[in-house]
Amino acid sequence: MITIGFRRDTGEWVCKERTGLYRFGNGQLAFAASLPDLTFAVRTKGRRVGPLVGILVSESSIPALLSRKKRWLETVIRSIHADGGIAIVSAATSIGEKTVSGYVFVPSLERFVEALTPLPDVVYNRIKSWKEEQTEPFQTAVARLAAHNIPLVNRSFFRKSDVYDALRTDRRLWPYLLPTALVDKVDDVRAWLDQYGCIYVKQDNGSRGSGLFRLTALPGAAVVCESPRSQKRLESLDELAPLVQSCRYIVQAAADADTWNGCRYDLRVLAHWQHDRYTITGIGVRLARTQSVTTHVFHGGTVLPYTEVKERIDEQELEQLIALSGKRLSERFGFVGEFSADIGVSRERQLYIYEINAKPMVFDEPEIEMHRLRRLNQLFAELAHLAP
Numbered sequence: 001m002i003t004i005g006f007r008r009d010t011g012e013w014v015c016k017e018r019t020g021l022y023r024f025g026n027g028q029l030a031f032a033a034s035l036p037d038l039t040f041a042v043r044t045k046g047r048r049v050g051p052l053v054g055i056l057v058s059e060s061s062i063p064a065l066l067s068r069k070k071r072w073l074e075t076v077i078r079s080i081h082a083d084g085g086i087a088i089v090s091a092a093t094s095i096g097e098k099t100v101s102g103y104v105f106v107p108s109l110e111r112f113v114e115a116l117t118p119l120p121d122v123v124y125n126r127i128k129s130w131k132e133e134q135t136e137p138f139q140t141a142v143a144r145l146a147a148h149n150i151p152l153v154n155r156s157f158f159r160k161s162d163v164y165d166a167l168r169t170d171r172r173l174w175p176y177l178l179p180t181a182l183v184d185k186v187d188d189v190r191a192w193l194d195q196y197g198c199i200y201v202k203q204d205n206g207s208r209g210s211g212l213f214r215l216t217a218l219p220g221a222a223v224v225c226e227s228p229r230s231q232k233r234l235e236s237l238d239e240l241a242p243l244v245q246s247c248r249y250i251v252q253a254a255a256d257a258d259t260w261n262g263c264r265y266d267l268r269v270l271a272h273w274q275h276d277r278y279t280i281t282g283i284g285v286r287l288a289r290t291q292s293v294t295t296h297v298f299h300g301g302t303v304l305p306y307t308e309v310k311e312r313i314d315e316q317e318l319e320q321l322i323a324l325s326g327k328r329l330s331e332r333f334g335f336v337g338e339f340s341a342d343i344g345v346s347r348e349r350q351l352y353i354y355e356i357n358a359k360p361m362v363f364d365e366p367e368i369e370m371h372r373l374r375r376l377n378q379l380f381a382e383l384a385h386l387a388p
Contacts, residue, residue: 001084002044005035006104011116015049025052026098026148027118038106038113043084043386051085051384054100054120054150056141058128059091066103066112072362073126077105079373085380088117092127092141095119119144121384122151124376126359130157130205151383153337158329158358159204160250166332167353173324176353178344179253186241189251193217193237196253201240204248207357211247214254255352258312258345264288265304267313267343270360270368271322272375273336274382278326280319281375282368285309303364312349321351329356337379 004015004024013024014032022029022044029049042049055077057065064070077087089112090102098119103112123145127133133156145152164180167173179196182204183189192199193215203211215237216224223234234240257264268284285304322341330336340360344352363369381387 001041002049003035003039003041004029004049005032005040006038006115007032007036008038008113008115013117021047023048024050025118025120026150039108040081040086040104040106041084042086045386048384048386051121051380051386052117053080053085053087053380053384054095054102054123055087055089056092056095056123056125056127057089058132059093061126061128062089062091062103065089068111074105075369076124076373076376078107079377080380081105081107083377083381085377086117088115088120092135092137095141095144097144119148119150121386122153122380124380125152125154125156130159133157151335151337153335153379153383154339154358155334155336156358157205158333158339158356159248160202160206160355161204161248162332163329163356164250166328167325167356169331170324170328173321173328173353176321176351178255178352178354180250183244183249183251186237186244189215189240189244190237192251192253193223198254200252200254201244202250202252202355204250211249252354255344256346256348258309258347258349260287260304260309265309266345266354267318267341268363269318269322269341269343270338270363270372271326271341272338272372272379273326274375274378278323278336278339280322281371282363282365283313283318284363284365284368309345312345314349314351318343318351321353325353325356333358337383338376 002015002017004013006013012030015022015029016032016035061070080087086104088100088102088104090100094101099116100119101116104115105112132138161182167177189201198216200214206212213225213227218224221236223237225232225234265285265287268286270281271278272281283306285306286301287304288301326336339356339358341356342354344354
């Protein structure tokens with residue numbers, strides 16, 4: 001480890017080492033006889049220090065970050081610093097041709113300060129909406145990073161239909177995929193319900209159970225329609241026509257889910273890239289309320305210790321499922337690096353992929369989050385060629 005400093009007046013990053021120049025991100029540290037007041041302890045490997053990790057956030061997230069309300073993101077940043085790296089947080093508009101203007105957290109001051117750095121070794125994308133990723137500033141930033149071969153972890157959000165199409169390209173994953181398709185009119189939904197009797201309808205860009213409902217056919221034309229917050233009887237599916245046409249929806253056949261004490265559960269699997277493959281970082285379990293449509297805690301689901309269902313899960317099969325899925329996702333979306341998967345378990349112990357999510361939310365299990373921080377640091381170091 002060596003100590004480097006940032007000169008706020010000139011925007012220079014410097015060190016006192018006389019033995020030669022160190023590479024810092026896509027730039028170099030300048031020599032200084034004395035260090036300025038803002039200093040950081042960084043890891044070294046050869047003539048490189050860091051890594052310098054760019055964290056890309058929405059412009060609207062910056063005020064909350066500076067007022068210390070982005071606690072999870074701050075935890076990630078502190079972990080990067082504790083491991084000998086430095087994080088520069090910025091919006092897409094602040095990524096220039098050769099530099100990034102943004103904010104670094106200074107542990108000695110316990111606050112963020114404005115800073116300028118060279119382009120980083122690696123960028124962690126935490127932009128908060130799919131829509132923002134379609135904007136010109138984001139696309140320009142991505143192009144600038146690509147021009148310098150800077151890895152971008154979590155290139156984009158996933159659409160559910162795109163995930164299904166990506167996974168379907170691998171025959172080994174077919175047993176784990178529930179029948180799924182895009183629909184754009186209520187007659188499509190009717191055809192699926194006639195075939196399967198019970199289906200889920202989901203917004204293609206939805207998350208955390210938003211825009212989700214379950215349809216169960218009744219005798220005649222009537223249908224039970226259940227959402228996370230309500231349940232009602234529809235005399236005809238035509239009542240859903242305006243909703244189905246309002247945005248992109250997919251339909252997915254319902255699985256014969258396993259239960260714990262009479263309630264459905266599924267697995268929340270967190271995965272990261274390490275040593276040329278995707279491996280499991282942690283496994284959580286979410287338990288639905290009786291007859292509930294979703295297991296999401298946001299909609300009333302509860303956290304169940306994994307030990308309660310561990311014996312029902314073939315972990316070797318689950319590891320292979322995650323590795324294959326991650327490989328297919330990176331082929332489709334560009335390098336992913338990190339994702340979470342909602343995995344169902346049938347009564348016969350068959351595993352099913354319900355959804356795969358980019359930019360995983362915070363897990364309720366502290367041990368999974370601790371392991372996540374370690375894996376992120378390993379990932380950033382590996383991508384920056386600074387791994388031990």
